[in-house]
Amino acid sequence: MIKDLIKKNRSVRGYDNSRDVTIEELREMVDCARLSASSVNMQPLKYILVRTEDEKARVLEQVSFAAKLSALKLPHKGNEPMAYIVICQDEQISKSETGFLRDVGIAAQSITLAATELGLGACMLGYFSSDKLRQALDLSENLKPQLVISLGKSVEDVRIVEIEEGESTDYYRDEAGIHYVPKRILDDVIITR
Helix, strand or coil: HHHHHHHHCECCCCCCCCCCCCHHHHHHHHHHHCCCHHHHHHHEEEEEEEHHHHHHHHHHHCCCCHHHHHHHHCCCCCCCCCEEEEEEEEEECCCCCCHHHHHHHHHHHHHHHHHCCCCHHHEEEEECCCCHHHHHHCCCCCCCEEEEEEEEEEECEEEEEECCCCCCCCCCEEECCCEEEEEEEHHHCCCCC
């Protein structure tokens, strides 16, 4: 079951704007992150739930989708995310720049797996200025945005393709808009001794 969720949990950059993401769904996703492991159990992460049109527009101005496909200008108009969760580090709990990046990854995986289980798509977005995003969302100085997760019902066809050693891992789209995610084969990622 978990492997099936992981396979379905692909980065989505196009969303069905007729399907809302409810506050209850966002809270459930954050609850999954809250219950996940945290380095030395300090729990320095806080979450901003973004659902209003104004806040969604402010977040969208600050983030970049699919850097390797920048010519496509994703998401396409009318397929913008229906919500975002902004993962922040509360620097009043810890100022460590790198000490809790593992926590961000664990929380993000928990959130995106929960979204997948709810029938939603998600995309982890890390290309933004933390200071500019903090200002755009009027966050206090102690909250440092570390990662943004866009959410909504996917309108995309995203497929995993296995590649051999030495082949490119760059994701790509074909002329039909199908998004392909190359993954190294299992034997190429296990180190045998």
